[in-house]
Amino acid sequence: MALSVLHVASEVYPYSRSGGLADVLGALPAEQARLGAEVAVISPWYAPLGGERSPREVTRVAVPGLTETARVGVLREGGVTYVFVGLEAFARERLYGYPDDVRRFCDFARAVPLAAAALGLRPSVIHAHDWSSGLVPAILRYTDVPPSQRSAKLVYTIHNLQYQGRWNAAEVLAWTGLPGWLLNPEGIEFYGDVNLMKAGIVCSDFVTTVSPHYAWEITTPEYGEGLDGILRVAQARGRLGGILNGLDQERWDPRSDPYVPHYADLEGKGAARALLRREFGFDDRPIVGMVTRLADQKGIDLVLDALPTLLRHVNVVILGGGDTFYEGTLTALSEGSRVLGFRSGLNEELAHRIYAGSDAFLMPSRFEPCGLSQMIAMRYGTLPIVRDTGGLHDTVSPDIGFLFLEQRADALLEAARRAKAAAEHPGEWQRRVQAAMALDWSWRGPASEYLELYGRL
Template sequence: MQVLLIASEVFPYSRTGGLADVMAALPEALVRLGLEVTVLSPWWQSLHGHPKEVWRGSVVQEGRLLPGPVRVGQISEAGVKYLFLCTPEFDRPGLYAENDVERFLDWGRRVLPTLASMGLTFDLLHGHDWAAGMVLAHARQAGLKSVYTVHNLQYQGRWNMAEAARWSGLPTALLEEAEFYGDLNLMKAGLVFSDHVTTVSPTYAVEITTPEYGEGLQGVLQARLAQGALSGILNGLDLERWNPASDPDIRPMTARSGKGANVAALRAEFKLDDAPILSAVTRLVSQKGIDLLVEALPDVTLAWNVVVLGSGDPLLEAALKGWAQHPRVRYVGGMNEGLAHRLYAGSDAFAMPSRFEPCGLSQMISMRYGTLPVVRETGGLVDSVPEDVGFRFAGATAVDLSASLRLARAEWNDKTAWNARVQRGMALDFSWEASARQYAEVYHSVLEG
């Protein structure tokens, strides 16, 4: 089976979040199952790595020459072929920008003609999140089978329908199937034009069919569920990248040794006292609930040291900078890969008070590194954090978070109970193999009609 995976970013070549991590691990797991896998992503000007240019030319769509040449670069790694398509709108510094929907509309209409010009064909297309939605609209028109994965329903890619129709090159009647309050919605395009929709955890697949989590698209998702065309597949974890026994950024660690050395090193690095360390590595956005942690800090800092790594909402950044004057609070802005690894390994607990969480990888990483997650009961956090390992709470409030952290702090005093949780967490299997098999089953069912 020849499968083309389409996404806006893929680690280590481009990354802003968890989508890139999935696109690094899932293709390799599919290859190990015997599939032929190609990944297609934009050729960002700031791309890490040096693709070899394998094609350059102009693109003709429906007999019309599209403006500007395109380039395709290639990198092959671990049996996966990575293709990077550069259109005129992507030949500029940085990654995402204000005109992203326009850019991905143009990029999406060039994908199939470019692949055809290169002589490439695939049995099935697998698009990821809103940036791939336009490609699946063109695939539907071309009669190609496709699967679509929702990583985060909140980000939908909306643009004025009249402008979108001018840019897309698709019939108005087809585009209107992806209409959303007068706009073209690229997330909806992926939902309605694909043959099967998946999302990144079983619980989130149920949640998004409700008004609370459906982001206005719950009706479409309810229809796909009724058709038997919506399912949830829990993301896996790249166990080579996140291996505490061989991670070069930390002291080597196993379920039996090394945790204490990492905690001591982190305590020394940030000049913290003897209280347990609670960390968060996150985007500072409403979804992640870090405002709840900030609100709870007067109570939390009575029993915990707190270290937060991340950036996002300027108000949250400012609040954390202010709290960083407290002897038990540290805040580091931006993203620092090495520090993230040290926080996972050197903390006692990890905070994820998410308002919603499609899957989440941080809770899996923290458990693998012997750090117990304190999580809200939502989405993939429910599916991945057993109650006998982490600490779960129901309400999206600072009061609920504080109460859960008080329970965790009390248990931290009982080293036997705490260490038993740690060892159960480190023994959990979050490999991609099981998830990849489920995706392969979806692919087969789609191709078999």
């Protein structure tokens, strides 16, 4: 009998997306289905989800503690059943960023086993993702759920430990029906609050992160975000490991990319570079690109400190949104500039052009659980300049890219100087480019690792 897997996540591409979590849930379940598993994904039914991809409502479920019934809609694509749980709190413009986010995802967590049971799903593994689904393992383990959901093994994946979902303990217990004895340092309590991320960690059979190096980093005080102690316990008990994310290589394929035509070889890269130069009015110096969230995590402050020096040697183009200070600063610096280009927000087409047309890609993250941008860049022959942390450590070889360790602008600039030195030797640069483009980032390997993990459990 095929292994039955139910993923639970707050976003899934292409139905909802704010970042890399959606990309993972858009690719991993489909690959697991191709490998023979029976796979379903449960996610909130957000207001923007509609049109051709509007779910078909098939039932409603009563959620304890709520006056409304939850709509349950279904779509099936690529061998995966996508289940959407509709509550009034999710009928808003954005996915997150509201004062009641924790309450919204507590209600979602309570609805998950009810929706799965109503659809006749009997998962052998329930795999929850990130803080927004962190209460799901606790709900399954310590509340009254339908019998069809009780025997599943529980896997929990940390995509970014920085965002944990903390809230007043008494309110969370009232919303969820969880027993009060869970409120202790070995349970779901965290400095007087309930911590949804911690609940996922302590209530699951196994905890994964999205790269092996990040799995080690989060057991240290520097990267553990206050949860390093409980993670060291999980590690000691053999309940913690890292599985590197893959990449959707069909979506990010230079040979068939609709936004970067004629990119089949290195000659095509020259055409993509020329296109980017014309778009931003750059001169003929090399182009360094960034596609990023504008947040402290991404090392944007290091970039700003290094920019005056970088711009004496290269053109820089940055696409991203987030922190208003960083957006305002980059907007002001780029106005009228012919060496610095900046566009705020998300722009799928421009992102493809930056990955394809840049010579090097800058990613000086203070921490990076996995990162997809460096994989995408290498797929397009754009060599990464990255800080040696998390998934960047696991994916960027010094034989291909340029790494630095210290969280300082001068360390970033030293790595950039090494890149410049390599570029002055065309044979060496092309060897690095060709090696980068030959790397396999497909989801088949990671999907197989997860299936092996489920089997061991």
